Amino acid sequence: MYAFTQHRPTTVRQAASLLGKQEEAKLLAGGHTLIPTMKLRLAGPKHLVDLSKVEGLTGIEMKGRSLVIGAMTPHVEVATSAVVKENIPALAELAGKIGDPAVRHRGTIGGSIANNDPNADYPAGVLGLGATIITNKRRIPADEFFKGLFETALEGDEIITKVQFPKVNKAAYVKFPNPASRYALVGVFVSKRGSDIRVAVTGAGANGVFRVTAFEEALKKRFGPKSLEGMTVPADGMASDIHGSAEYRAHLIGVLARRAVAAAVG
Amino acid sequence: MSAVALTVNGKAVTADVDPRTLLVQFLRENLRLTGTHVGCDTSQCGACVVHVDGKAVKSCTAFVWQLEGANVLTIEGLADPNGPLHPMQEAFREHHGLQCGYCTPGMIMTAVDMVNRKGHDLDDPTIRHELEGNLCRCTGYHNIVKAIAAGAKAMEKGHAHKT
């Protein structure tokens, strides 16, 4: 690991200021992507700005028709929260499928979203529920947030503080894990909120998380697995590696989407 | 260097460490608590699992300065050195849940955390699912699963234990 200086701000303002001022500074949330990357010397930030002491970044609550989750809330809290389970159970389900129990004790929703790993689970939930990412500067709709592999709309000194999820009528997440890493080889999140239907896919896209509009259109007619019968996505634009060819990933999207819709309608 | 103060196995410890020091390095190198092992570099094998404030954590994936003030429990602190074994330790021995012993401390700490979260009546699929973050190359998991189910029940019977 390369040497660095650590900082432990207590307010978002301090954290943002450190992030803006210091060259090659990185935020440290749960650390479950960043620390292994630093250990392998694949990342070498000069400054680490640890968010664990920053006030007001954790917690789960319903605000009107929206579920609001603090950015530093660990996966285990989301997976086991009575509030999440009551209002958006599919999100609790998703959080419970990330990594393993020890990882879920440390990993955070904000860290996962800001990192935007193309195989991470949360991006599918955030996009699949049409969430809003709230930062120290602004509110960013999910559709505008994810910008490709490990790229987001976040600016250099911008910090996610909360994620706001609209309550939906129906939702489900089905994950096909990469057998080695347990990240999503393909994960499909579907939701229905009135006429707003979303099908978001992680793991499969060569450019990160994306929505399958053809599936969404089909589901608008009738929200049931039969509506997706025989439907696939083209293999073009899918990621391809030893764990899954583009064709296999494209095929799995169809299978998992049908299973997710079936689970959502119960 | 950065100063850290935390509690490990019930004892207050302080040290001045390089900021790069991971919890596992601090335990093994500074405190010479070598029961916590390192088996990988991608946070997957679970040989390094300890409890931080009562929760299972991979000690290879946390800087020790992040844990200022925390309460850390390692395999060495699970049972009183002069008292009986923790029921989960005893169950691993009784059910032959270990062979080379290298993954064992992480397995036992994971198992105790599992019981803390999931209760004492653990079925086979639950245990196997919960072991997602712990690799064993020797046992084929068969006896680890048996040991955890039995250890979970034994913990319920009110044996003296710390977590």
Place this chain on the structure above:
Amino acid sequence: MSATGIGAAVRRKEDHRFITGKGHYTDDVNRPGQCHAYFLRSPHARARIKSVDSKAAAAMPGVLAVLTGSELAADKVGNLICGWMITSKDGSQMKMAPHPALAHGSANHVGDAVAVILAETLAQAKDAAEKVNVDYQVLPAVADPARAQREDAPQIHEVAARNTIYQWHLGDAKAVEAAFQAARHVTRLDIINNRLVPNAIEPRAAIGEYDAGSDSLTLWNTSQNPHVARLVISAFVGIAPENRLRVIAPDVGGGFGSKIFIYPEEVVCLWAARRIGRPVKWVAERSEAFLADAHGRDHVTHAEMAFDGDGKITGLRVKTVANLGAYMSTFASSIPTYLYATLLSGQYDIPAIYCEVDAVYTNTVPVDAYRGAGRPEATFVIERLVEVGARELGLDPADLRKKNFIKNFPHQTPVIMNYDAGDYLASLKKALELADYDGFGKRKRESGRNGKLRGIGLSTYIEACGIAPSQAVGSLGCGVGLWESAEARVNPTGSVEILTGCHQHGQGHETTFAQVVSERLGIPLDNVSIVHGDTDKVQFGMGTYGSRSGAVGISALVKALDKVEAKAKKVAAQMLEAAEGDIVFRDGKFTVAGTDKSAAWGEVALNAYIAHKFAGQELEPGLKESAFYDPTNFTFPAGCHVCEIEVDPQTGESEIVAWTAVDDFGTVINPMIVEGQVHGGIAQGVGQALLEHAVYDKDGQLVTGSLMDYCMPRAQDLPTLKVDMTTTKSPSNPLGIKGCGEAGAIAAPVAVINAITHAIGTEQLEMPATAQAVWQALQKANNTRKAA
């Protein structure tokens, strides 16, 4: 059977230290003044090293030295060797290329160590490594064994034309040809036995220390056989004479073969420790282990089996290309030859067998023994052929096996081995019963109703263990004898220390060896200590691998205990004033036959040392005996494994829904430990069949270079295992032990593949049968069906 003796499921003595975090592994050893070694490794599969500029690195903070292959050569440190000479069919010797501990002149695989940086801290060593400037001339590489012998493949080593190390054969080609000419049916298969990474959870480690006062060296390392390490490092590498080199292998966290071999890092730690006068410690990181530990398997095979009109096997013909990697590791040459082709008769009476093996160099990590070593590959070949043959002939695979089983012993196979005992029908019958083989059809229909495909696969395997009779292996080219030693030291108070040349790294020798002593001497287990893993304590031994510790190591122990008993009887005779021939030893008591005169074990032990009752010139004081045991034959564990599997045809996922194993290991010392060995072996076999694969790209880069891409079996990948036994004792050793360590890994892969192919109805499936691979096989089969 006593409560702690042979056959008792005694809880393990060694467990207390492991479950309380008090195990003592190599990385737990820290020596005063130690520094840290970091190996700079080649990022290229094949390159000429034009120069290494380490000036900037040497000037970095905390750096003590930067050493390269040039310094190693200047100090006349010898090359690493492969200890088993294989002779090609044309009579020429195998082509062993030089293997220096640090690459010199050329790097031949990604991960080949090019320099070592010694520094006060590991972080400083890594910082400095980035400043070492190696000028590489990158050369074309070959990683695929099937390509290695082609004319257009780059030649890796000067000594080996077409990258061919040897072209070896075994059996009678003419008899096989005649059998195929006369065959009514021939089954043909192309098989790739996938390359694996052993991945013991404890990474390899080494600490070298030099004592200038005595001009001697000590090595702590993660070794399965410290004495062999000392011998090779002394006699071949020439680091220090044997009497001034001590090798200590403390608790070792799993080996599975990968810790048998003598590796560059341990040589370098010793050499460097003397050079800089400081202890040198190296601990592998997992991603480093992927590039530095010997891999396993990696065969490309074409195999054919001939049948007559009754479903009797009449001939077997096998052609294999075995990838040995960039250098020949310690035992690499023997794995695809004498541990492979000699097992191709399986459990069957096959009149004619012919096997050809070409071993090749490639620009990959060296390949050597991994749990089973050659025998899983042989079992896969024969058990796939038998299963597919039965399907092609429209016979029940169990019936075809029964028809061809060897039923009379001893049985001489056409491929060297002489099977001494077994009952293959018994283990098959028991396994089929326990697996409810007859009820499979009903279960398949139920799976069908849930949209799943169900299959059942058998594996009736055999292995040769008890490695090995020294004369036999010597005649086949092995450079060392494969006997084992034991020493029994009886203390004046009657407690006993057993020194064994075997080494435990999970097998539980501290318990099983003690059980044998407890039963024999009638003393409690707690009064017996097992000492191993230190060349200063144990005089010599061959270590633990090839399921040998029971059949060979415990046999040596029994022989030493025979001598102890004989001597103790002499002492007792003096004490009891009786003739030696009248002394009976039973249940820890020496009795004069036909009288009530007796002496307890402890009294006799004490009297042996105080020696008051006898003249020390006639009968020496003391009670300590040692023995070397050389086996008379291999042992032949065998059994039947049944795997039942459900496949989701939509995703290709396979779930093992039931596993039944019935094994014949001869005499079992501790059934709890033996079952544990079977469980672990099955898990590794399932890993090979479903999940694990070391993948190289065409440029020789290891694509699966970490646990993020190399898939290890997890608890969820395995079912609850049904494990049972049948017993025929081995006639070749005093207790009738056969060995159990590798059986699961040998039996399992082919049982899984036989089950999946049964479920999906196509044989075109290679390991690992990942969800993607199964889905693709189904797609292909559907397309073929549509086209037809």
